[in-house]
Amino acid sequence: MVRIRNITRADPLYVQECALREKVLLRDVGLTIESFQNLFPGVEERFEHFVAVFDHPSGERVIGCALLLPHFPESGVGKLMQMVVDPQRQNEGIGRKLVVAVESRAFGELGLREIFCHARNVAYGFYERLGWEYDSDVFMEADSPHRRMVIRNPEPAPI
Template sequence: MVRIIRINPGDSLYAQEVALREQVLLRPLGLDFGRFVELFPGYEDRFEHFVAVFDHPAGQRVIGCVLLLPDEPERGVGKLMQMAVDPQRQGEGLGRRLVVELECRGFGELGLRELYCHAQRGAKGFYEKLGWVREGEEFSEAGIPHVKMVLVAPDEEEGLD
């Protein structure tokens, strides 16, 4: 069984989350976790960490993660970062479950009005499947093409009518 839970950096599962981020996201860009912390100073302490945990007989294993940075770049807006699923477990709906959990937290408990992320070009379709909408032109980040993807809180959308 795979559960989606929220952890903090003091949790025993945090080291596995960091290892997954390095494997899936950072090393392919020539980065490691230390360099990520340098590039985004102060972020790691502000993130809310969501992980997909597989209850393996030999112990719990983190097989997916996504991070939420609330009130970035301004109050009421949240940034999704570090979305990663173990390559052997991709295509099973775990990415969707992680983002839905992040949306529920962001729009529900935190009362954010908008979420956004900088999606790698190849992942744009994943966010579109979840209802996120592209905003603006493609841009380069960490040396590869990205697009900004946005999701507005459901009640904010109704307010636009």
């Protein structure tokens, strides 16, 4: 049974989260967790870290993660980053569970009005299935085509 947990960097699962991000996302673009932190100074500390875990006889295993940067680049907006599911566990609905948890936190307790991400071209369809929409043309980031994708709070706070 896969469950989603919102962890801090002090949680022992954070090491596994970083290993997964490096293996599936960062190495492809020539980055490590350390160089990612240098590229985006101060964000690692500000992220809310959502991990997908399952119970293994040797303890909890992280098989997916998604990071939310609240109130970025302005108050009321959040950025979803480092969305990844272990290649051996993709297409099982784990990515969807992670995004649902992020949206629930962002639009619930945090009261954000919108979340966006810079989606890689290979992931456009994933976000579309989850109700996200494009709001930019294609642009290059980390040497691959991306689009900005967004989802808005269905029940925004009254102004």
